[in-house]
Amino acid sequence: MKFNKWSIERIKQGRKTLTSRTKPHLEDPDVAYITNPLPLWFIKRFLYRDEGADSPEELQRVINQIFRRKVDENRLFYVHVLKKRRIMKIIHQNNQDYL
Secondary structure, three states, rough: OOOOOOHHHHHHHHEEEEEEEEEOOOOOOOOEEEOOEHHHHHHHHHHOEOOOOOOOOHHHHHHHHHHHOOOOOEEEEEEEEOHHHHHHHHHHOOOHHHH
């Protein structure tokens, strides 16, 4: 999986351990667990800190930027829990590898 600059920064800070995607990345060796689909409102309310955001509103803004439009709160996402080795890999490698 690729990450934007915002996500890389928060992973390096130790603040982002989850990533929400519209499709499950079942074969990704750096993913420890994938949830069943969850609505964005749930992720914003309960998981925004683990997504690296300071607030639910910040998470909404970041997701809107990724999709280049306002994403509906009922949109379903698979939450991927990143393995520690993936986090360490991002911390130690060049950011360009993940953009």
